[in-house]
Amino acid sequence: MDSILVVLKSVVDTLGPTVLLPFIIAIIALVLGVKPGRAFRAGLTIGVAFIGINLVLGLMLTSLGEVAQAIVKNTGMQRDIVDVGWPSAAAIAFGSSVGLWVIPIGIAVNLVMLLTRMTRTLNVDVWNFWHFAFVGSLTVAATDSLVYGLIAAALMAALSLILADWTAKGVQQFYGVPGVSVPHLASAQIVPIAIVLNWVMDRIPGFNRLHLDTDSIQKRLGVLGEPMVLGAVLGLILGLVAFHNDGDAGVVISKSLKVAMNLAAVMLILPRMVKILMEGLIPISDAARDFVQKRAGDRELHVGLDSAILIGHPAAIASSLVLVPIAILLSIVLPSNRIILFADLAVIPFLVAMCAPIVRGNVLRMIVIGTVTLAIGFYVGNALAPLMTGAAKAAGFAIPASANLITSVVDGFLYVPWLLIVAVTGLGILGLAIVAAVIAALGLGLRAAPEAWDRAAGAAPEEPAPLPNRPVAAE
DSSP states (O other): HHHHHHHHHHHHHHHHHHHHHHHHHHHHHHHHEEEEEEEEHHHHHHHHHHHHHHHHHHHHHHHHHHHHOOOOOHOOOOSSSEEHHHHHHHHHHSSSSHHHHHHHHHEEEHHHHHHHHHHOOOOOGGGHHHHHHHHHHHHHHHHHHHHHHHHHHHHHHHHHHHHHHHHHHHHHHHHHHHHEEEHHHHTTTHHHHHHHHHHHTTTSGGGOOOOOOOHHHHHHHGGGHHHHHHHHHHHHHHHHHTTTTTSSSHHHHHHHHHHHHHHHHHHHHHHHHHHHHHHHHHHHHHHHHHHHHHTTTOOOOOOOOOOGGGSSSHHHHHHHHHHHHHHHHHHHHHOOOOOOOOOOOGGGHHGGGGTTTTTTTTTHHHHHHHHHHHHHHHHHHHHHHHHHHHHHHHTTTOTTTTTTTEOOOHTTHHHHHHHHHHHHHHTTHHHHHHHHHHHHHHHHHHHHHHHEEEEHHTTOOOOOOOOOOOOOOOO
């Protein structure tokens, strides 16, 4: 059994999401009744789209990473907890004892929840199961129990599916991705915070009238408000802030202009890559709907994908560009913070993208919500850093020489794993049972009143069906 799991894990690690996903999509399409040629084309189109998305994301992450590191260097900050980035967190997760089991656990949880109607999401984003393994590895580090770690990973897989269902309508409407949900814990964790803060901001006189979405910005600023131009302007400002002391005026201007052009390209190209993705996904979504309707009436089925499909929206990128310097400022001013941000500052778009439907794309509110979420994340990161460092050592990960402890924004800043670990370290198996009960209650609440939960997560109210025409009585 272990040898089979090792081979399965090796295949996932070797192929990566851009190669693995087309195979999974094509197989699912065939199971749903799509003709072989169309299934192959759909899988290939989705794979190509994700390659395009990752290329553009690489451009954005590289540009933002250089800016962030320059700003950190300019501050002269010294901290003993170093942000090693999500790739390191993923390597630690898959290299842990939980990582060996996480793929069959994630698939089994999804199948059981689909069969028991506890979820409407078919999660095909297998590579991102590492998020579940990461939480499991922290649990093992905290309790020295592999069983507890496996249970924790299974609970996070279940929670991600419920959060995906909860946010599906809002995500589909706002981002224009029908039939899709996002079972990505790092992105979905902001939703409860966003709902509460949005409710508060709705009740602040004056502030509640400010609606700064990208459409209103474009109307007010004309060509300067277009997403591509907005990316260039924000990139230029960030570049000047980051590189102002990197040399003479020519060097500063050239570096800043490079950032501006890169971010302008991201704002223009990334949404187009998502459109290509949807071209491949529509046949699968249609087939899934037909398949389910034949067997379960009007039940919906969503295809669970990475939150990378969301961050191309101008509101997500614009708010994130502002949040990069805010995150660095928070690392300086927050009392008792020991974390220096480095590798993961560029992933902030993933953290804020799912609050956009809740605030209707209001960039100002996204910045406020993102700031609060990051502030909470710093304290979570400080608390979880010893466990992440222990998990890294157990997985054979090399700790940077300059760091006493390590963390990452994804997933080291997430309050959900912290709450789970507090429960299990304090109450043992009873703590895991309580977490399971809370997740089950969340799922049952969603099933009991789906429209109310959908609206809370940003979905627009459904319009009532038109009344049938009545025949006109003869006079």
